[in-house]
Each structure stands twice: as structure tokens, then as C-alpha cells.
Amino acid sequence: MSDSSSVSADPGSKRPLRILIGADTFAPDVNGAARFAERLAAGLVERGHDVHVVAPAASRKHGTWKEVHEGQELTAHRLLSWRWYPHDWLRFALPWRIKQNSARILDEVKPDVVHFQSHIVVGRGLSIEAAKRGIRIVGTNHFMPENMLEFTLIPKAWQDWAVGLAWKAARRTFGRAESVTTPTRRAADFLEKYTGLHGVHAISCGIDAHKYSPNWEPRTENRIVFVGRVTGEKQIDVLLRAVTLLPAELDVKVDIVGGGDQKRNLEHMAVELGIADRVTFTGYVTDEELRDAYHRASVLAMPSIAELQSIVTMEAMASALPVVAANAMALPHLVHDGENGYLFEPGDPKDLADKLRLVLEATPDDYNAMKAQSLKLIKAHDITRTLDTFESLYRGERVTDPVTESIPVIVPE
Incomplete structure (x- = not known):
């Protein structure tokens, strides 16, 4: 320098x-x-x-x-x-x-x-x-x-x-x-x-944390959200494969929020995997629609392996969401394994599915504790x-x- x-x-x-x-x-x-x-x-x-x-x-x-x-x-x-x-x-x-x-x-x-x-x-x-x-x-x-x-x-x-x-x-x-x-x-x-x-x-x-608010209402469904560019390095295909490994009784729904060059390919992949009826590709959304997506979700999934920080993960944490993220680059700075979510082996759908289950099958008290940890950790940012x-x-x-x-x-x- x-x-x-x-x-x-x-x-x-x-x-x-x-x-x-x-x-x-x-x-x-x-x-x-x-x-x-x-x-x-x-x-x-x-x-x-x-x-x-x-x-x-x-x-x-x-x-x-x-x-x-x-x-x-x-x-x-x-x-x-x-x-x-x-x-x-x-x-x-x-x-x-x-x-x-x-x-x-x-x-x-x-x-x-x-x-x-x-x-x-x-x-x-x-x-x-x-x-x-x-x-x-x-x-x-x-x-x-x-x-x-x-x-x-x-x-x-x-x-x-x-x-x-x-x-x-x-x-x-x-x-x-x-x-x-x-x-x-x-x-x-x-x-x-x-x-x-x-x-x-x-x-x-x-992050302007005051622009995001937690939703403490009891969950009525299991909904996973991904937010970001729909491109190859985000490894959204790993998330879709993980969804097929989750128990049917969880009745998991997925929102892919964002646009990008891989959107059409991933839509076809969802059809081939037999989960197209449970996966919604929203395309680009407004800030208000994004906040609503965080409120509807049970957990943020971040499978990307190339995040130098991940503003999306910080937004989700400010919305009191637990996060399941790839154990890669800067994500472990935000996701403390076993506290506000879990880290999974990058590129491994089975490990991602296992970690998502830990969140989705958590007791209400344990789930709210993860939400509270997200809010606690994000205040430093x-x-x-x-x-x-x-x-x-x-x-x-x-x-x-x-x-x-x-x-x-x-x-x-």
C-alpha cells in the first residue's frame, strides 16, 4: 500500500x-x-x-x-x-x-x-x-x-x-x-x-438493522428462503438437491428470491427433481417484498462458497432468522455453528439437509434461541x-x- x-x-x-x-x-x-x-x-x-x-x-x-x-x-x-x-x-x-x-x-x-x-x-x-x-x-x-x-x-x-x-x-x-x-x-x-x-x-x-424487524409469531409452515443472485457460484443447485432429502412430513417450501442467468436452468432442475410445486422463483423483488420474504421464512439457506461477507445473511439475521450456510470464506464470521444456525460442508446436499432439519425440527424454545442469537450477533455490524x-x-x-x-x-x- x-x-x-x-x-x-x-x-x-x-x-x-x-x-x-x-x-x-x-x-x-x-x-x-x-x-x-x-x-x-x-x-x-x-x-x-x-x-x-x-x-x-x-x-x-x-x-x-x-x-x-x-x-x-x-x-x-x-x-x-x-x-x-x-x-x-x-x-x-x-x-x-x-x-x-x-x-x-x-x-x-x-x-x-x-x-x-x-x-x-x-x-x-x-x-x-x-x-x-x-x-x-x-x-x-x-x-x-x-x-x-x-x-x-x-x-x-x-x-x-x-x-x-x-x-x-x-x-x-x-x-x-x-x-x-x-x-x-x-x-x-x-x-x-x-x-x-x-x-x-x-x-x-x-447494515441498517432498524430497517428489518423480527417476526416472533409461531411458525405455521416450514419455509426455506435463499436471497441473492441466481448464478453458478451461489450453488443453489445444492439447496434444491438438499430439499429432496428432507422428510416429506416436514412439507418444506422454498423461496428463491433474486434473478440471474441460472434461473431457467434451476427451474428445469426443480421439475426434474420433482419439487417444482414446492419451489418458487420470485425474480427480483422490492425492498418491502424482500422484508416480507424474510418474515415468511423459517430459515435462510446460504450455500454460496464465495462470500466476502454476505449482506443477505446480515439482513436475515436482522430479521431474526436462523441461518444454515456453507462453511466457506466469510460465512463462519456470521453463522456461529449451533448458536444462530449451522454450517454445512460446502457442496454437500446431504449435510445441508441434515443441518436444515436441525433448525426445522427444533423445539419452539430452541428455535427462538437461534432467532435471538441472530439478533445478538448482528448488532455488532x-x-x-x-x-x-x-x-x-x-x-x-x-x-x-x-x-x-x-x-x-x-x-x-
């Missing part, structure tokens, strides 16, 4: 900052990185900062205008973008124009700090040009190269080579930042291992702590990574 002492924000000052957030994916995209960037931007505006976002245009229309996100107005610099057709929604800014566009926007905005959310295109351009201008740079990694392999059309024999190149590119871009962050300690260790960087901060993406920490990084202040210890919660009788 850069050890440059040239900064534009006075560490001793608490004046509002002009902050430029760079993102390769941003609303209306629906994914964890886009949602975090949107929540971060809105939270900073609410605290009185002047926030600008540089991101690919969501359509052919590009330029600079005001946008409202999470009820807060910010300035969006939408870059000319192309649709990446192997993916169901991804649009990307043109790599060969990113340095020129970054230079233009930085000279117009003159930010105190640049905070990029990935190293791929936008972050690369902004970090190069911000470094030239002596602007403080903060970089956050939400990306694992393995997540994009199925959309690159790269032959399997070349994929390890491609992943190696991606990590080298990440090393160059994040190396320009004064501070580098990622959502969990495990993700930080992972990033340090594959890039050779040191001192990566583990800062939770945070309040978005306020996340915003406080990033504000300190933006001002060049030393920070201690927030401790995500459990905090007591009161359970209704």
Missing part, C-alpha cells in the same frame, strides 16, 4: 469532506458490492459530506447528474458502458477510456479522498490519476476473481493463469491506496495472501460503526478495526 504522506484532507479537521466513490457496479445493479457502495454513499451524504459516485452507466445514457439513493441526493458520474452479454446484467466502463475519464472527473470534482470499490476498471483508473494528483486513496475489495470465471468464456485450462493475472492487477491497484479494506478478517487474510499486501483492514459492510471508521480513514486518522463481538439482545416472552 502507498505510504505517501501527501494528503488533501486535514486529519485534524472535522469539516465536511468531498468524497469520490468509484465502483464497477452500483445501483440499480443488485449485488452485495453495489448495495454496500450505495449504502455507504447515502450514509455519508446524510452526515453532511459532498459525495460523488463514478460508475458505469446503467443504460446507453451517460453523463453527470443528481441521483437519489436511500433517500439521499448525490452526484453521479455515469460512464459510457457496454453490456457484457455472457452475464445477465453486467455493464462495464470502457477500459481504454478510464484514465482519461478519471482525470477529467478528478479535475472537475477536486475530491479530498477517492474510495474505490474494486480494482477492475473504475478503481484502476481513479487510483492511477488520484495518485498523480496527491489525493488520498482508500480501496475496498469485494471481489474474488473466481466469481467471474463462468462469465469470461476463458477455457478451464487457462483459468488458474487468469486468476493469477487478476490478483497481480489487484496488487498494483490496491498498492496505490493509503488504506485497503475488505469486509471481514478472513477476507483480509485472503487478500493479503494473494496480493502480498499488508495491513488490510477488516471493516464490516454494515451496525452501519454507524462502519461509517465512523471510513470517515476516520478518509481524514488520514489511524483506526482500530471494529470488533464484531456479540451484543446482548432482549427476547420477548
Whole structure:
């Protein structure tokens, strides 16, 4: 990481900052990185900062205008973008124009700090040009190269080579930042291992827990919910196979909430497995519909093996849901085995089914205890702590990574 002492924000000052957030994916995209960037931007505006976002245009229309996100107005610099057709929604800014566009926007905005959310295109351009201008740079990694392999059309024999190149590119871009962050300690260790960087901060993406509420009404059915992009790395097929292994008397229903390129294939799979009458694919939903889905559910199933944090899991926990998740990447940070749910062996439908049974067949007291633990554990991920920490990084202040210890919660009788 850069050890440059040239900064534009006075560490001793608490004046509002002009902050430029760079993102390769941003609303209306629906994914964890886009949602975090949107929540971060809105939270900073609410605290009185002047926030600008540089991101690919969501359509052919590009330029600079005001946008409202999470009820807060910010300035969006939408870059000319192309649709990446192997993916169901991804649009990307043109790599060969990113340095020129970054230079233009930085000279117009003159930010105190640049905070990029990935190293791929936008972050690369902004970090190069911000470094030239002596602007403080903060970089956050939400990306694992393995997540994009199925959309690159790269032959399997070349994929390890491609992943190696991606990590080298990440090393160059994040190396320009004064501070580098990622959502969990495990993700930080992972990033340090594959890039050779040191001192990566583990800062939770945070969640507006007050937007979600627990449902303490007695269960009247067994309903499993999955929320997220319906893509290969989420391993939703493992969940569908697990459902076929659950006892018929449980009469389990499943909601797959989200859209993606694998939706049609998984619908066909549900038919082939004989569970199509019990599985609902909702497609994309509104925030209100999402909260209703959490309220209807008995348990969240998260079979994904590539989560650097999983905002969905945090939302479910804030809704007092037990969680059964793959024992992979950052999910064990959120799901404490035997407390607020269970961890299962990644890719193993039988183990997933066994762990789902432990939740669905739990006594009412044991089930409510899991719900209470989800609420207790999620309190450590309040978005306020996340915003406080990033504000300190933006001002060049030393920070201690927030401790995500459990905090007591009161359970209704």
C-alpha cells in the first residue's frame, strides 16, 4: 500500500469532506458490492459530506447528474458502458477510456479522498490519476476473481493463469491506496495472501438493522428462503438437491428470491427433481417484498462458497432468522455453528439437509434461541460503526478495526 504522506484532507479537521466513490457496479445493479457502495454513499451524504459516485452507466445514457439513493441526493458520474452479454446484467466502463475519464472527473470534482470499490476498471483508473494528483486513496475489495470465471468464456485450462493475472492487477491497484479494506478478517487474510499486501483492514459492510424487524409469531409452515443472485457460484443447485432429502412430513417450501442467468436452468432442475410445486422463483423483488420474504421464512439457506461477507445473511439475521450456510470464506464470521444456525460442508446436499432439519425440527424454545442469537450477533455490524471508521480513514486518522463481538439482545416472552 502507498505510504505517501501527501494528503488533501486535514486529519485534524472535522469539516465536511468531498468524497469520490468509484465502483464497477452500483445501483440499480443488485449485488452485495453495489448495495454496500450505495449504502455507504447515502450514509455519508446524510452526515453532511459532498459525495460523488463514478460508475458505469446503467443504460446507453451517460453523463453527470443528481441521483437519489436511500433517500439521499448525490452526484453521479455515469460512464459510457457496454453490456457484457455472457452475464445477465453486467455493464462495464470502457477500459481504454478510464484514465482519461478519471482525470477529467478528478479535475472537475477536486475530491479530498477517492474510495474505490474494486480494482477492475473504475478503481484502476481513479487510483492511477488520484495518485498523480496527491489525493488520498482508500480501496475496498469485494471481489474474488473466481466469481467471474463462468462469465469470461476463458477455457478451464487457462483459468488458474487468469486468476493469477487478476490478483497481480489487484496488487498494483490496491498498492496505490493509503488504506485497503475488505469486509471481514478472513477476507483480509485472503487478500493479503494473494496480493502480498499488508495491513488490510477488516471493516464490516454494515447494515441498517432498524430497517428489518423480527417476526416472533409461531411458525405455521416450514419455509426455506435463499436471497441473492441466481448464478453458478451461489450453488443453489445444492439447496434444491438438499430439499429432496428432507422428510416429506416436514412439507418444506422454498423461496428463491433474486434473478440471474441460472434461473431457467434451476427451474428445469426443480421439475426434474420433482419439487417444482414446492419451489418458487420470485425474480427480483422490492425492498418491502424482500422484508416480507424474510418474515415468511423459517430459515435462510446460504450455500454460496464465495462470500466476502454476505449482506443477505446480515439482513436475515436482522430479521431474526436462523441461518444454515456453507462453511466457506466469510460465512463462519456470521453463522456461529449451533448458536444462530449451522454450517454445512460446502457442496454437500446431504449435510445441508441434515443441518436444515436441525433448525426445522427444533423445539419452539430452541428455535427462538437461534432467532435471538441472530439478533445478538448482528448488532455488532451496525452501519454507524462502519461509517465512523471510513470517515476516520478518509481524514488520514489511524483506526482500530471494529470488533464484531456479540451484543446482548432482549427476547420477548
